[in-house]
Amino acid sequence: MQALSVETTPLDDVRQLIPFLDARDPLLWQRRGEGIAGIGEAVRLEFAGPTRVTDAAAAWRQMAAAATVSDPLQVPGSGLVAFGTFAFADESEQASVLIVPSVIVGRRAGRSWVTTISTTDASPVAAPKPTPFGPEFRLTMASGALSAAGYGDAVASVISRIAAGDVRKVVLSRELHAHLPAGADVRRALVELALGYSDCWTFAVDGFVGASPETLVRVTAGRVDAQVLAGTAARGANSDTDAVAAAALRSSRKDRAEHAFAVDSVLESLAPHTGALETSEPFTLKLPNLWHLATDVAGPLADGSSALDLVAALHPTAAVAGTPRAAALAVIGELEPFDRGRYAGPVGWIGADGSGEWAVALRSAQIDESGDITAYAGGGIVADSDPVLEVAETTMKFRPIVEAFG
Numbered sequence: 495m496q497a498l499s500v501e502t503t504p505l506d507d508v509r510q511l512i513p514f515l516d517a518r519d520p521l522l523w524q525r526r527g528e529g530i531a532g533i534g535e536a537v538r539l540e541f542a543g544p545t546r547v548t549d550a551a552a553a554w555r556q557m558a559a560a561a562t563v564s565d566p567l568q569v570p571g572s573g574l575v576a577f578g579t580f581a582f583a584d585e586s587e588q589a590s591v592l593i594v595p596s597v598i599v600g601r602r603a604g605r606s607w608v609t610t611i612s613t614t615d616a617s618p619v620a621a622p623k624p625t626p627f628g629p630e631f632r633l634t635m636a637s638g639a640l641s642a643a644g645y646g647d648a649v650a651s652v653i654s655r656i657a658a659g660d661v662r663k664v665v666l667s668r669e670l671h672a673h674l675p676a677g678a679d680v681r682r683a684l685v686e687l688a689l690g691y692s693d694c695w696t697f698a699v700d701g702f703v704g705a706s707p708e709t710l711v712r713v714t715a716g717r718v719d720a721q722v723l724a725g726t727a728a729r730g731a732n733s734d735t736d737a738v739a740a741a742a743l744r745s746s747r748k749d750r751a752e753h754a755f756a757v758d759s760v761l762e763s764l765a766p767h768t769g770a771l772e773t774s775e776p777f778t779l780k781l782p783n784l785w786h787l788a789t790d791v792a793g794p795l796a797d798g799s800s801a802l803d804l805v806a807a808l809h810p811t812a813a814v815a816g817t818p819r820a821a822a823l824a825v826i827g828e829l830e831p832f833d834r835g836r837y838a839g840p841v842g843w844i845g846a847d848g849s850g851e852w853a854v855a856l857r858s859a860q861i862d863e864s865g866d867i868t869a870y871a872g873g874g875i876v877a878d879s880d881p882v883l884e885v886a887e888t889t890m891k892f893r894p895i896v897e898a899f900g
């Protein structure tokens with residue numbers, strides 16, 4: 495492994511990160527206008543199989559220890575950073591990757607910076623420059639392996655498995671397909687996601703893009719936090735019906751049960767690595783396309799775990815797999831006639847000191863080198879789920895991606 499040489503320098507205020515990105519292969523992590531934009535690729539590490547996240551955590555520890563870093567800013571995302579995206583399933587064909595860009599432009603808490611990263615024998619990297627956007631494009635997405643009706647049937651099968659006592663909750667999903675014309679500027683879709691869903695994590699790593707509301711785990715300054723989501727309702731058409739929809743979600747027994755499975759799985763995975771965890775009461779989180787039930791979890795890190803160590807402990811939570819985990823994964827493998835790829839897997843970044851921010855990769859799509867796009871959405875199925883409502887829920891969850899590319 496080559497040792498990296500890393501230098502962070504303060505910049506005058508950078509208001510927009512996306513124009514700095516490569517039009518075809520952007521690297522982005524952004525929320526509420528802040529985040530990091532990566533240009534070029536200094537290092538790419540690929541992982542696969544059941545140990546993909548623990549292997550990545552170990553490789554990163556080694557790479558970070560060997561690097562020479564000059565970082566006067568010391569804010570989350572300054573200094574040495576790798577962007578990462580991991581496949582959902584142990585047996586996925588899709589590569590899990592850590593990518594260290596050659597240049598990072600960042601913005602956080604009113605400070606902006608540029609970081610250059612080189613292997614010691616490489617020539618100096620050019621200063622990043624914003625570039626104009628390519629022409630607009632509008633794509634229509636078509637059903638994938640499961641039509642809406644086919645998805646409803648699969649939901650009904652899950653409900654009968656639950657009734658038979660095989661499993662208590664299963665998160666099922668479906669996909670949509672489109673094709674991106676050659677030369678299309680992917681940054682246009684990222685701008686739509688970042689503006690339309692500014693409270694979500696807008697990400698782009700290795701062709702995998704999206705705007706996820708769900709924080710899998712963050713590590714900063716010895717503390718851990720997460721926000722668990724599970725339980726969904728449509729937004730109302732006006733403020734009265736919207737308030738009724740939120741109140742109904744808050745008191746829904748079905749959604750509370752679905753939510754509790756997800757919170758329990760996160761607490762159980764984090765507990766061995768943390769001091770006392772504080773957990774909020776479930777509350778309703780408002781997104782432009784829907785309501786979610788959410789629980790905040792936070793506490794001190796107790797064992798020096800890196801963000802990737804915690805990702806390895808957490809993935810897959812019951813918000814995207816089900817309960818019990820192994821039985822739920824078996825049902826997913828049986829009823830979903832496609833590879834989830836990186837959908838519902840961990841996506842985010844890790845810093846040299848083990849800090850980092852990771853989301854559950856929801857409201858997302860994979861753009862292959864050929865331009866083929868696959869978008870994914872799913873939902874948690876429990877004993878009293880209704881197949882018709884579950885189909886409608888996936889349609890709502892596709893909206894961010896369908897509109898960003900449409």
Ligand SMILES: C=C(O[C@@H]1C=C(C(=O)O)C=C[C@H]1O)C(=O)O
Pocket residue numbers: 665667708723724725726786813814856857870871872873874875891
């Ligand atoms: C599975 C997805 O979302 C997850 C499932 C939810 C649910 O079933 O209510 C809510 C938020 C996410 O944890 C998705 O967006 O595809």
